[in-house]
Amino acid sequence: MDLTSWLEHYGYIVIFLSLLLEMLALPIPGEVMMSYTGLLVFEGKLNGTLSIVIASAGVSAGVTLSYWIGYFVGKTLVTKYGHYIHLGDKQLAKLTTWFEKYGNKLLFVVYFIPGVRHFTGYFCGLTHMPFRKYAMYAYPGAIFWVSVFITLGRVLGPKWELYHDTVNHYLIIFGVASVVLTLLVYVYRNHRKRIAGFIMNLLTKGLDYFNSLGKVRSLVLASFAAFVMFVSLMLGLIQDFFAKEFNLFDEITSYIVHVVFGPEWHDPMNYFSKLGSIYFYGPLIVLTAIWVIKKARDQWLELSFLFWVVIGGELLDDGLRMLFHRPGPVVSGFRFLNTFPSEDTLTAITVWGFSAFLLLRHYSKRRLQIPVILTVILICLLVGISRIYFNVQFPSDVAAGYVFGGVWISLNIILLEVLRVLQRSKEIRT
Structure with missing residues (x-):
C-alpha cells in the first residue's frame, strides 16, 4: 500500500x-x-x-x-x-x-x-x-x-x-x-557603502578604459547594446512562453520556410546543419585559441573566457531546457523532448559570435568588421533554418536559442572587458 x-x-x-x-x-x-x-x-x-x-x-x-x-x-x-x-x-x-x-x-x-x-x-x-x-x-x-x-x-x-x-x-x-x-x-x-564605492570606482575606471579602447570601442558598445536588446527580447519571450502564444508564430514561420526552401534544398540543409556541429566548432575553437595566443596581451584571461563561454553555454542550454521542459515536434511518430530553447542555435551564436569578437578585437583593420559580423549572422540563421526545415525544432525554439545565446555572449563580452579593467588597474598598483 x-x-x-x-x-x-x-x-x-x-x-x-x-x-x-x-x-x-x-x-x-x-x-x-x-x-x-x-x-x-x-x-x-x-x-x-x-x-x-x-x-x-x-x-x-x-x-x-x-x-x-x-x-x-x-x-x-x-x-x-x-x-x-x-x-x-x-x-x-x-x-x-x-x-x-x-x-x-x-x-x-x-x-x-x-x-x-x-x-x-x-x-x-x-x-x-x-x-x-x-x-x-x-x-x-x-x-x-x-x-x-x-x-x-x-x-x-x-x-x-x-x-x-x-x-x-x-x-x-x-x-x-x-x-x-x-x-x-x-x-x-x-555592505551598502562598500558596494556603492566599488561600483562608482568601477564605473570611473571603466569609462577611462572605454575611452582608451580606440577602434575596439565600437565592438564593446555594440555588445552592451546587444545585451540590452537580447534581455528585453528574452523577457518578452518568457512571457509569451507562459502565455502559450507561440502557436501562430510557429505555424506561419514553418510554412514560410518550407515554401521558400523546397525538397531540392534537402542536401544543402544537411550541410547547413553541420555548421552547428562539432565538425566546425572544434577547428574554430582551436583556431581562435591560436589567434588569442598570438595576438592578445591578456592571453590567459581571454582563453579562460573562450572555454567558459563554450562550456557554460552548453550548461546554460541544458538548464534552460530542463527548466522550460517543452515537448518538441513529432517526426515519424517520434517526439523530440525539451527543445526550448534550441541547443543548435544557442551554441551557434555562442561559439561563432564569441570567436568573431576575439578575432575582430585584435585585428587592426576596421573594414573587416562588417563582413565578419554578417557572416556570423548568416551562419547562425542557416543553422536555425535547417532545424525548422527538418521539423526537429519549432521556430520558437530556434528563436529562443538566438535570444538566450545573445544574452549569454553579450554578457560575457562585457564581463571580459570589466575583468580586463580590473586586471590592468591591479598591474598599475603593483
Whole structure:
C-alpha cells in the first residue's frame, strides 16, 4: 500500500505523522502527499481547513523536534564526527555567525527546497539560534508551505496527476530564487557603502578604459547594446512562453520556410546543419585559441573566457531546457523532448559570435568588421533554418536559442572587458 492509499484510508493521522517524519529528514514526499490531500478535499473526502491545520501541526511538530535534537545533541555529534565532513569548531563558529545574520530570515522559504528544509531545524538548533526567533519564522513558513500545496491539489482537482510535477517544479524554483534574493538583499544592506564605492570606482575606471579602447570601442558598445536588446527580447519571450502564444508564430514561420526552401534544398540543409556541429566548432575553437595566443596581451584571461563561454553555454542550454521542459515536434511518430530553447542555435551564436569578437578585437583593420559580423549572422540563421526545415525544432525554439545565446555572449563580452579593467588597474598598483 503506497502513501496515497494510506492517506485515503487513515486521513488526518497520516497527514500529521508523515509531515512530522519528513521534517526529521525521512524520505517522505511531502509535496506529493499534501497536493494529493488537496485532491481529496476537492473530492469532498477531507475538510480543507482541517487538513491545513493538521498538516501545519505536523510540520511544526517536526521542525520543533529537529530543532531541539540539534540543540542538545548536535554539538556532540560535530565534536565526534564533524571531521569526516570537514566541520569543526572553527567552521561551526562561522556557521553560527551566518545563521545569526541570515538564517532566521530564510526559514520562511526554505520549505520549498527539498534537501534543505529537512536539515534546517537541526542546523538552527546546532547553532543555538534562540527558539523564539526560530519559531517566529519557522511556524508561519510551515503554514504557508502547507497551504500552498494543499490549495494546489484542490485547484488542480482531477488534473492533479497531469500538472502536479510541473507546478511543483516551478515552486522549487520559486524557493531557490527567494533564498538567493533574500541573501542579495541582506548582503547589500550590510555592505551598502562598500558596494556603492566599488561600483562608482568601477564605473570611473571603466569609462577611462572605454575611452582608451580606440577602434575596439565600437565592438564593446555594440555588445552592451546587444545585451540590452537580447534581455528585453528574452523577457518578452518568457512571457509569451507562459502565455502559450507561440502557436501562430510557429505555424506561419514553418510554412514560410518550407515554401521558400523546397525538397531540392534537402542536401544543402544537411550541410547547413553541420555548421552547428562539432565538425566546425572544434577547428574554430582551436583556431581562435591560436589567434588569442598570438595576438592578445591578456592571453590567459581571454582563453579562460573562450572555454567558459563554450562550456557554460552548453550548461546554460541544458538548464534552460530542463527548466522550460517543452515537448518538441513529432517526426515519424517520434517526439523530440525539451527543445526550448534550441541547443543548435544557442551554441551557434555562442561559439561563432564569441570567436568573431576575439578575432575582430585584435585585428587592426576596421573594414573587416562588417563582413565578419554578417557572416556570423548568416551562419547562425542557416543553422536555425535547417532545424525548422527538418521539423526537429519549432521556430520558437530556434528563436529562443538566438535570444538566450545573445544574452549569454553579450554578457560575457562585457564581463571580459570589466575583468580586463580590473586586471590592468591591479598591474598599475603593483
